Amino acid sequence: MLFDTRFHDDLARYPARPWLREQSIWAVAVMRFGQRNDQRPTGLLRRVLDRVYWLAFRVVETATGITLPKSTRIGGGLRIHHFGCVIVHPDAVLGRNCTLRQGNTIGNRRPGGPVPQLGNGVELGAYAQVLGDVKVGDNALIGAMSVVLHDVPPGATAVGSPARVIERTAVASDSAAAGGTPSASK
Numbered sequence: 606m607l608f609d610t611r612f613h614d615d616l617a618r619y620p621a622r623p624w625l626r627e628q629s630i631w632a633v634a635v636m637r638f639g640q641r642n643d644q645r646p647t648g649l650l651r652r653v654l655d656r657v658y659w660l661a662f663r664v665v666e667t668a669t670g671i672t673l674p675k676s677t678r679i680g681g682g683l684r685i686h687h688f689g690c691v692i693v694h695p696d697a698v699l700g701r702n703c704t705l706r707q708g709n710t711i712g713n714r715r716p717g718g719p720v721p722q723l724g725n726g727v728e729l730g731a732y733a734q735v736l737g738d739v740k741v742g743d744n745a746l747i748g749a750m751s752v753v754l755h756d757v758p759p760g761a762t763a764v765g766s767p768a769r770v771i772e773r774t775a776v777a778s779d780s781a782a783a784g785g786t787p788s789a790s791k
């Protein structure tokens with residue numbers, strides 16, 4: 606098996622034949638390849654494939670501007686719309702079926718500081734930043750350009766800098782269109 610089993614769930618959230626249509630799938634595939642390799646018994650094959658992983662990671666990171674290290678704990682069903690300036694800290698935790706977009710950062714507030722934990726079905730708008738010791742609850746939605754510095758409850762929508770939880774006018778129609786998960790336009 607080349608990829609971690611979660612890659613099937615990632616692929617299911619992409620359109621058919623994404624390899625030449627969605628650059629972000631390259632970064633997701635390399636991450637799952639690295640995670641699968643880390644599950645192998647130690648030995649020559651694992652060491653060789655780890656070199657392959659690091660080379661592929663650097664090439665894809667440079668080409669797409671997506672930094673998605675294999676040590677990040679990310680549940681299956683990761684979807685990244687577009688590419689460029691997507692940075693996920695190696696110690697960050699993301700649940701299943703999370704959605705990222707261009708310009709997202711999930712990282713610490715200062716070097717060596719704590720990093721965010723995102724629940725299942727969390728969706729970030731373009732250029733949203735989630736920084737520091739922050740928990741974002743299941744199915745929370747973070748608006749474009751928002752900076753999240755405090756916890757966001759499950760199902761909430763947070764916008765602004767620093768982000769604050771808002772009442773939305775369009776939640777019902779968005780949720781229906783996205784099969785129950787709050788969703789902004791692609």
Ligand SMILES: CC(C)(COP(=O)(O)OP(=O)(O)OC[C@H]1O[C@@H](n2cnc3c(N)ncnc32)[C@H](O)[C@@H]1OP(=O)(O)O)[C@@H](O)C(=O)NCCC(=O)NCCS
Binds near residue numbers: 687729746772790
């Ligand atoms: C967060 C979001 C989903 C809310 O959408 P919505 O339900 O239509 O929002 P509403 O119209 O109910 O807005 C509620 C309030 O939040 C404000 N708001 C909405 N999104 C905001 C944002 N990203 N930053 C700051 N304030 C925002 C609105 O101005 C409004 O404030 P007001 O009541 O004082 O006028 C949406 O604005 C968003 O940011 N989606 C991300 C889209 C994206 O990333 N697109 C990129 C595609 S490539």
